[in-house]
Amino acid sequence: MSAFEFIPSLLSGLGVTLALTFGGAAVAATLAWIAGLARMSHQGLVRVLAGIYIETFRGTSALVQLYWFFYALPLLGINLSAMVAGILVLGLNIGAYGAEVVRGAVLSVDKGQYEAATALNMSAMQRLWIVIVPQALIRMLPPAGNLLIELLKSTALVSLITLSDLTFRGMLLRSETLRTVEVFGLLLIIYFVVAQALVCGLRALEQRLAKAWHLENIA
């Protein structure tokens, strides 16, 4: 059996890996915006709550969080399926890092832009969504892209809470065939190819946004 024949069996786990990556990214992006903006709120309590979320999920390990959600939460009466736990934890974890990216990008928008928007009598919401967010978004893309790759790599952890992702398939295939070098070698190559595809996609998106919004100078 040549090593190439392992590929279909490995790829059957790719769907789970991609679902976790994109599901996790959706959760992470939402949380990153909420926590990132909340961190800059005028309300002290909102700021503190966002800070607690960010520090808790950045300060503990992703794998520990995964185990906690999967093995410890049921003892408190909350049962999550492995898939839900996986998406939730990856989203919460990467979202905490993303919140800092959002905050950094929003703060990096020139102060004159706030002042101009205020001078134009825009409401706080208009100021945020019409003036600040588009400019912050383009600055956010490169670090957000790095986080997406981190997210993709973190999905391998779900194999440890019994989800049948790419890594889990690799482990199964290894125990069936005992062809360790080929199986794990292929596994690494598949992750690498997916990561490169994501990087290329993000770079294209970045260029398109910069062009569409005439923001070449800052991108």
Add this chain to the structure above:
Amino acid sequence: MKFEWTFAWNVLPELLMALRVTVFATVLGMALAAVLGLVWTIARRGSVAPIALVARHIVEFVRSTPLLVQLYFLFYVAPEFGLAMSPLATGVLALGIHYSSYLSEVYRAGIDAVPKGQWEAARALNLCFADTWRLVIIPQALPPVLPAMGNYLIAMFKDTPMLSAITVLELLQTAKIAGAEHFRYLEPLTLVGVLFLALSLGSAACVRWGERRLGVIRPR
């Protein structure tokens, strides 16, 4: 079911012992990563094009594949080549290799910040390759990147629970065993989280302090 403080109190000493393994793996892994990262950076900067190309691709590959799979690869493949290592040694090696790829990028930024005139001066003084790096470039490039290295040290610390997947008796693995023995995962796993949080917040404060000492402005 409620959080039982007595049980938590009973498993705590065991977890603290295991924490030593976690810290040990982190420190050794970081030492390896620091040296290996420098090797990649110098190879990428060197004048031998094929070596530079290979080094660049190795870094890119290691950076974009999961640490867990790299860990499995080392753990299961090395014995097939007659290289039997203890799980802990394998774990340290994997952490070191993985993080050397991140540190290589950090060093690169530090080296780019060294003024070009310094390279020219070293050349004018007829310093050899090794002396240029050892006496001129590294002493200037290293201090500004120390805070970034500190951040990766914390990141590596948070990645050590993965070593439990290759049976290293670190913090998480010990908590899992304690949990399985008593059919209660809530307390040990929560304690592991709290211990990690306490140590990473503490180290992050140290990194920020170091940043101020070195007068480094936090990059956005």
